[in-house]
Amino acid sequence: MKKNNVTIADVAALAGVSKMTVSKVLRDTGSISKDTRDKIHKAVDELGYVKNSLAGLLSSQKSSMIGIIIPSASDTIFAEVLSGTNSVIRPKGFNTLIGESLFDPQIEYEALSTMLSLQPAGLIISGGIDRSEETLALIAKRRCPLISLWDGEDAVGDLTIGLSHYEAGETMARHFIECDFRKVAYVGSELDLDLCARQRFQGFRDTMQDASRELRVETSIDGSRQSLTGRQLTESLIRKHPDTDAIYYLNDAMATGGMSWLYEAGINIPEQVAAAGFNGTSIGQAVRTRLTTLNVSRRAIGEAAASAILKFIEGDTEIDKHQVEVTFVQGNTT
Amino acid sequence: MKKNNVTIADVAALAGVSKMTVSKVLRDTGSISKDTRDKIHKAVDELGYVKNSLAGLLSSQKSSMIGIIIPSASDTIFAEVLSGTNSVIRPKGFNTLIGESLFDPQIEYEALSTMLSLQPAGLIISGGIDRSEETLALIAKRRCPLISLWDGEDAVGDLTIGLSHYEAGETMARHFIECDFRKVAYVGSELDLDLCARQRFQGFRDTMQDASRELRVETSIDGSRQSLTGRQLTESLIRKHPDTDAIYYLNDAMATGGMSWLYEAGINIPEQVAAAGFNGTSIGQAVRTRLTTLNVSRRAIGEAAASAILKFIEGDTEIDKHQVEVTFVQGNTT
């Protein structure tokens, strides 16, 4: 909070050179003698000079910031994506600007808007959310590369990295059919908000229908997509349909919540009721339970997105569409 | 990536007013007639003008960015802190700049350094890491409020928010003594990096020593602080000391990893070996296992830090030292 702002002008004055020379030395460009370089570095140390990047960015019209917008930083799925992008970006000297949309189109719009005003070098935006018209307009107006994640079909921007959630749902449905489950249910939440989850559900539902299997659906609009909601929905599902023999959950967290209720209700997994989730998070692979699920490397998605953004920034346009691999995990719950 | 940069000058020209008038209208200051305001908004829409905050920040010498440095964004503990701060900061119009230190003092220094050069309005820095001399020098030179998290005794900055990890270790030790465990072990990792974990260990160890209880310690330097490491260390611990009757783990994740090995080895929890962790994360409260642990609200820590930073920014210096509450969770593992 100190007042005195040390600028390169002060450094220049102390070192007895011009501002431009200081700027060059600090950026390691131009040809400056070892002698002056030393003088300048000494002055920098003496004054405790800290560069003001804002001024530099404005002047050079370049940016060192890469923005990433995800629904929630505390959701381990997105946290891992974030960590993946950051691990690629940081060593290259870029900073990460983060925005959370909380699955709210309006908040997403605001996050994007303020982010764009900071002139980022690139933008990574997580999909799985219905975007507002305004947001799409903003995206169209952008002046930096933009990569969307996890978006499935209706992606925006220069490139999409992720997987087909519809196919993921199909995959699990085929597994359920192979296991010959007869009274199958789907448990999820916030399907109106989470587009990816909705696509998985649709893929699952369509495949079950094609096989002429009945499907019970237990969803809520207001519950979060976490453990507790899975527990509650499982309870109400089983009360309505006690003969259910398999449940496909929106994600691993909801699956563990649901399974803990089944366990406490004395219902054996998988003998009486089988369960499967999505994500391959560690919570599904806990002490005695190894949840059947589809594993996705969130970190790999983040890393791929970051690498692609860096390529775009460097002007490389030869970027191949990147599909992240999904692996089926056979646990002991189906 | 389009060339044409629309600036307020363009907007002003189209609306037939001066740049200053546009600036005032966009910031909603000064007194401008409804008529000109409309003209300007129309011009803004027509041109698709997007504000360049960099220029504004440079000129006004204010900042809309708050930086937060945490060891890892993918670690659920820190992800929740991050989410907590962001939830407070965002509605107030601030942006979050994130840095990951990966528990590496050098990386932390670099993150802090580039962050400071972006002239943030405030800084939140997570503790639990031994800081380098350079980092401390940078912190001393800063021109914005700085709050440190989770730091225990040797905190830096204007305020610390968190808890005493030493006391947390003591609390769990007292519980172990009450349960009358005799052959107690501690399992942890990376204690050289994670200062907080080290303090918990010390609190635990000291209390056990005061009660003249033997304590076995199984730690590794290179393993991460996650589930798999807990599993491996538990295995080697039990091989060395088959009579161990209780294990205090560095955190919940390591505890679940350890317990899954115990389970598979046919060792009953808690009859043969009891287990406890730290954090109160959902992974500890899975299907059949409710881990005994100490619950800390990471989100509350993040929120408290963000609120405090905002107060500092507003010039309020009457900020009370904030201690976050820790609650003992009695599970079925001890």
Next chain:
DNA sequence: TGAAGTTGGGTTATCGATAACCTACTTTAG
């Protein structure tokens, strides 16, 4: 020996917005 290249650095003009201070003209109050 003189043209051309190299080395080491300085000048000037922005980048896009805002702070601080003005300037007319219009009200309002005494």
Next chain:
DNA sequence: CTAAAGTAGGTTATCGATAACCCAACTTCA
């Protein structure tokens, strides 16, 4: 009726750095 106060908007000077260009003096070599 006039001075004080308010309304609506404009001028000018930065903020701190960088791009682009310029300029001496010294080498180098045909």
